[in-house]
Amino acid sequence: MQRVDELDTPVMVVDLDVLEGNIKRLQDEVDALGLTSRPHIKTHKIPTIGHMQLAAGAVGITCQKLGEAEVFAGAGFTDILVPYNILGAPKLERLTRLARRVRMTVSVDSEVTARGIAEASQEAGTDVGVVVEVDSGGHRAGVQTAREVQTLARAIADFPGVSFQGFMCYPSRPQMTDLWAEARDLLSRDGIPVNVISGGGTGAQRLSKENGCTEHRSGTYIYNDLSVLRSGNCTLEECAMNVLVTVVSTSCPGYSTIDGGSKTFTNDALRQDDALRKGDSNGHVREYPDVFLERMNEEHGVLSLSRLPEGAPRPKVGEKVHVIPNHACGTTNLHDVVYGYRRRNGEEIIEAEWPIPARGKIR
Amino acid sequence: MQRVDELDTPVMVVDLDVLEGNIKRLQDEVDALGLTSRPHIKTHKIPTIGHMQLAAGAVGITCQKLGEAEVFAGAGFTDILVPYNILGAPKLERLTRLARRVRMTVSVDSEVTARGIAEASQEAGTDVGVVVEVDSGGHRAGVQTAREVQTLARAIADFPGVSFQGFMCYPSRPQMTDLWAEARDLLSRDGIPVNVISGGGTGAQRLSKENGCTEHRSGTYIYNDLSVLRSGNCTLEECAMNVLVTVVSTSCPGYSTIDGGSKTFTNDALRQDDALRKGDSNGHVREYPDVFLERMNEEHGVLSLSRLPEGAPRPKVGEKVHVIPNHACGTTNLHDVVYGYRRRNGEEIIEAEWPIPARGKIR
Numbered sequence: 001m002q003r004v005d006e007l008d009t010p011v012m013v014v015d016l017d018v019l020e021g022n023i024k025r026l027q028d029e030v031d032a033l034g035l036t037s038r039p040h041i042k043t044h045k046i047p048t049i050g051h052m053q054l055a056a057g058a059v060g061i062t063c064q065k066l067g068e069a070e071v072f073a074g075a076g077f078t079d080i081l082v083p084y085n086i087l088g089a090p091k092l093e094r095l096t097r098l099a100r101r102v103r104m105t106v107s108v109d110s111e112v113t114a115r116g117i118a119e120a121s122q123e124a125g126t127d128v129g130v131v132v133e134v135d136s137g138g139h140r141a142g143v144q145t146a147r148e149v150q151t152l153a154r155a156i157a158d159f160p161g162v163s164f165q166g167f168m169c170y171p172s173r174p175q176m177t178d179l180w181a182e183a184r185d186l187l188s189r190d191g192i193p194v195n196v197i198s199g200g201g202t203g204a205q206r207l208s209k210e211n212g213c214t215e216h217r218s219g220t221y222i223y224n225d226l227s228v229l230r231s232g233n234c235t236l237e238e239c240a241m242n243v244l245v246t247v248v249s250t251s252c253p254g255y256s257t258i259d260g261g262s263k264t265f266t267n268d269a270l271r272q273d274d275a276l277r278k279g280d281s282n283g284h285v286r287e288y289p290d291v292f293l294e295r296m297n298e299e300h301g302v303l304s305l306s307r308l309p310e311g312a313p314r315p316k317v318g319e320k321v322h323v324i325p326n327h328a329c330g331t332t333n334l335h336d337v338v339y340g341y342r343r344r345n346g347e348e349i350i351e352a353e354w355p356i357p358a359r360g361k362i363r
Numbered sequence: 364m365q366r367v368d369e370l371d372t373p374v375m376v377v378d379l380d381v382l383e384g385n386i387k388r389l390q391d392e393v394d395a396l397g398l399t400s401r402p403h404i405k406t407h408k409i410p411t412i413g414h415m416q417l418a419a420g421a422v423g424i425t426c427q428k429l430g431e432a433e434v435f436a437g438a439g440f441t442d443i444l445v446p447y448n449i450l451g452a453p454k455l456e457r458l459t460r461l462a463r464r465v466r467m468t469v470s471v472d473s474e475v476t477a478r479g480i481a482e483a484s485q486e487a488g489t490d491v492g493v494v495v496e497v498d499s500g501g502h503r504a505g506v507q508t509a510r511e512v513q514t515l516a517r518a519i520a521d522f523p524g525v526s527f528q529g530f531m532c533y534p535s536r537p538q539m540t541d542l543w544a545e546a547r548d549l550l551s552r553d554g555i556p557v558n559v560i561s562g563g564g565t566g567a568q569r570l571s572k573e574n575g576c577t578e579h580r581s582g583t584y585i586y587n588d589l590s591v592l593r594s595g596n597c598t599l600e601e602c603a604m605n606v607l608v609t610v611v612s613t614s615c616p617g618y619s620t621i622d623g624g625s626k627t628f629t630n631d632a633l634r635q636d637d638a639l640r641k642g643d644s645n646g647h648v649r650e651y652p653d654v655f656l657e658r659m660n661e662e663h664g665v666l667s668l669s670r671l672p673e674g675a676p677r678p679k680v681g682e683k684v685h686v687i688p689n690h691a692c693g694t695t696n697l698h699d700v701v702y703g704y705r706r707r708n709g710e711e712i713i714e715a716e717w718p719i720p721a722r723g724k725i726r
Binding site for chain 1: 371372373374405427428447448450451453454472473475476479498501502503504505506507511609611612613614615616617618620622623625626627629630631632660661662663665680681692693696697698699723725726
């Protein structure tokens, strides 16, 4: 029986009781709203956890890259959405190979992309589901108006090899209510059925419902992180992911340095306005809530002690502490393995050692 | 014969002619200064490239984690510096295992750390070289004064299982000249020989010499990146690393989106002052020097077109472009493989496909 504090650091550890609670809570909420749940696996990248999400009631999963979909299709998942524009011969070949075995749906925001998928799928003799991505304000992908949705949906409906399924956006936002209604209305007049309207974002399930979605995609809720905590969408007790690190230096006055930096946590900033970010930590140290992770190099995380009350205990060289990172998904992507534990009689007992097979799938 | 533009994206590609030129140039400069060179492998994490650095004249290598040292010791490297405080039973066991086979040197900045290494090394019957780390202003690790160097050096010199070798800092900075001189002087009076004074930083070899160093550690010079370019320490022609990406969306007015984001490039900021950073790109797009990589999500990189001259060509969906990232080392850590190519008759012909075995070695 191994305890978390016996692990070499830095190492990612997940509280299994909290994880299971997060899965149940989200599914209950989405059920109560009358939405289907299609969790995004990018946060954990581990098929075992995906199966827990399916067992709780998810209708399928979301993967952001084909490489992730390949891992999960190989692990028994049969209904996969990749909300991304798939382009180029190598990816189209991989997409149709997947579509021969499992139900694949992808998003598009241009006719160029839709046509490429249709041609590849027709040639392969497969059927790929397609949803139109709409920009909900992030300005990274997605068409802008309901009219553009209609134009693209009409084209997709006419293409062979693909089935138009509906729309999606990320994240759900208040302004989508009118846009979804208008798009639904336009397609209804065209006689093009809309099977799914997919919204997303941890904490945004109620907004997805208000928008008129049928489906909700959440990723980060499974672990939660400092960004979700600071945005008010979880409590400290609902944060399942920790990185255990060791204090390696206290020789610079006013600072303590831990053995995890941007190669362990990423340099992803907190998802909130600059004013808050400036004064906030880049990681919550459970044992020392008053220290803040001021900055990171690849292998160094520098804890500022400037807010510690006079005379308060300070991190010591060799001491191990638990850090909740800014961004769970990015952190997962940097680790090859995660340990699952349960807290029993004040000890953290390790119960699972999970490799992370969909880590690093950039293609 | 495969060309770079036939690769699926995003993918890391390195110009081998430029890489070879960078190795030669740095070695020539360090030779001319009368310093030894101990390149940091964290930028490439590939033994083949490390062997090219040794062949050019490097006396050994620098690794930042034991996991990297294990990969390189297994690939024939026999003289490895790990400039990091090694703490805890698992790491001490791994350090002494390495020290049985190769010459290992580590840095310390506290007696706690030095004593742990000495005890483990004595028990294992090995000898570990130790240098004292001094803070050159980064405030992440290192003792503060020459007197502290002396105190720690005396302790190390008295410990069994370890050999005091000298001092190190990162990066070299003007103020180190006086500190090194004072530390050398104090130890000379103590009769403790100083075998090495090790400075570091790409572009800082001249400063290492002025500081009074005997050795220089450079990492990023091997590939260079946008941070090195912007700091004036390389030219655009000396940037060997590119990430080939595909434009996947042009549907958001004023933007084009590429299929590489923070999971491909990191969110590491440019190493320069905030004023410059605000207006600068998070990646140089070779084909479109006037677009700038404004922001990234994990799988999306958003290129702003706001600075493109009126009527200038714009990135099109499906087009592939070369991006020089902000930070080469962080980017390497996100990729499992890199392709080496040479430009011949206007084509980029692939010559090498290198796995990156020391990627992700966070422990």
